[in-house]
Amino acid sequence: MNREWLEKDFYKELGVSSGASQDEIKKAYRKLARDLHPDKNPGDVKAEERFKAVSEAHAVLSDPEKRTEYDEARRLFASGGFPRGGGFSPGGGYTQGGFNDFNLGDIFGASNAGEGGLGDILGGLFNRGGGGARASSRPRRGSDVETETTLGFREAAQGVTVPLRMTSPSPCTTCHGSGAKPGTSPRVCPHCNGTGVISRNQGAFGFSEPCEDCRGTGSIIDDPCVDCHGTGIQNRTRTITVRIPPGVGDGQRIRLAGQGEAGLRGAPAGDLFVTVHVSQDKVFGRTGDDLTLVLPVSYSELVLGTTVSVPTLEGRVGVKVPAGTADGRTLRVRGRGVPKRSGGAGDLLVTVKVAVPQKLDDNATEALRSYAEAEKLGGFDPRAGWAGA
Ligand SMILES: [Zn+2]
Numbered sequence: 001m002n003r004e005w006l007e008k009d010f011y012k013e014l015g016v017s018s019g020a021s022q023d024e025i026k027k028a029y030r031k032l033a034r035d036l037h038p039d040k041n042p043g044d045v046k047a048e049e050r051f052k053a054v055s056e057a058h059a060v061l062s063d064p065e066k067r068t069e070y071d072e073a074r075r076l077f078a079s080g081g082f083p084r085g086g087g088f089s090p091g092g093g094y095t096q097g098g099f100n101d102f103n104l105g106d107i108f109g110a111s112n113a114g115e116g117g118l119g120d121i122l123g124g125l126f127n128r129g130g131g132g133a134r135a136s137s138r139p140r141r142g143s144d145v146e147t148e149t150t151l152g153f154r155e156a157a158q159g160v161t162v163p164l165r166m167t168s169p170s171p172c173t174t175c176h177g178s179g180a181k182p183g184t185s186p187r188v189c190p191h192c193n194g195t196g197v198i199s200r201n202q203g204a205f206g207f208s209e210p211c212e213d214c215r216g217t218g219s220i221i222d223d224p225c226v227d228c229h230g231t232g233i234q235n236r237t238r239t240i241t242v243r244i245p246p247g248v249g250d251g252q253r254i255r256l257a258g259q260g261e262a263g264l265r266g267a268p269a270g271d272l273f274v275t276v277h278v279s280q281d282k283v284f285g286r287t288g289d290d291l292t293l294v295l296p297v298s299y300s301e302l303v304l305g306t307t308v309s310v311p312t313l314e315g316r317v318g319v320k321v322p323a324g325t326a327d328g329r330t331l332r333v334r335g336r337g338v339p340k341r342s343g344g345a346g347d348l349l350v351t352v353k354v355a356v357p358q359k360l361d362d363n364a365t366e367a368l369r370s371y372a373e374a375e376k377l378g379g380f381d382p383r384a385g386w387a388g389a
Pocket residue numbers: 172173174175176177178179180225226227228229230231232233
């Protein structure tokens with residue numbers, strides 16, 4: 001976004017030279033804003049885009065301080081002073097003035113602009129005087145929405161598509177978000193000519209404040225839509241289907257771009273953030289991309305060696321327990337763990353654990369006794385070298 005902004009030519013957007021006076025900029029903007037205003041060009045996406053671009057250009061160039069910053073940044077950028085593609089690095093020297101916070105959403109009054117950010121410019125424009133009445137129908141990026149979901153262990157490991165029910169503001173279906181009663185449409189505010197802004201000259205500087213007639217919206221709704229009371233927004237419960245990628249961990253937060261709250265008047269929607277909770281599994285545990293499980297074995301299986309069938313996320317595999325395997329040892333089965341985002345999968349870690357019989361029948365007891373004898377005669381001492389023995 002930053003880079004995009006730097007690559008934009010705000011002077012060209014307004015059709016003025018880079019040496020244009022504040023007055024020339026103001027005039028050029030007014031004319032363009034009038035011609036391109038969404039209310040004058042309903043449904044014209046191109047005009048809407050241009051309108052936004054022109055508003056953005058004006059927001060920067062009409063503020064002498066921001067204009068100076070923009071000019072400087074552009075000069076630096078053109079001379080290679082900024083890494084291309086990387087945006088600004090925090091603390092890299094050019095973060096003051098809120099350049100990092102810049103995006104269109106901020107311009108149109110999203111609340112997340114940092115102090116001194118460009119959001120403040122327009123926030124100031126539309127809200128100066130401290131009235132607190134925010135322009136409710138100005139194009140504004142939708143808010144981000146937070147939600148959470150609980151997945152089964154295997155679902156999280158393998159990826160799953162889940163329906164999420166959410167209640168959030170959406171464009172009113174009755175008026176399609178215009179806020180005007182169906183059959184009518186908002187008209188361009190005659191006081192500000194649809195710009196939403198009234199400019200005043202005071203001393204050396206001209207400054208702007210929101211139009212009082214339309215409260216900065218640029219348009220006047222004579223017959224408000226009854227279903228949304230003229231806001232163009234309705235609370236709607238919707239179910240969206242979300243694809244959770246394989247390998248998400250408990251507590252992880254997933255961002256789904258554009259799935260948040262609807263934007264106002266054609267502005268982009270916010271993002272949806274889903275915090276994922278993963279329930280425990282009876283068999284498997286997880287360490288990063290590795291799947292863990294405890295395999296119960298008998299003493300004789302460890303001594304003699306065996307091959308045991310163990311479950312994986314997909315089907316079962318035979319795990320070879322070599323003769324003489326120590327209790328508690330972990331055997332690795334490559335590539336049978338949790339799928340990785342980069343492709344491939346982690347490993348399955350199988351830890352053997354001896355199950356000791358609580359009761360033996362006479363035959364087994366007899367056999368074990370003679371085995372113990374034989375073991376001793378064979379010279380095996382489990383505590384050889386242990387504790388100073
Ligand atoms: Zn409505």
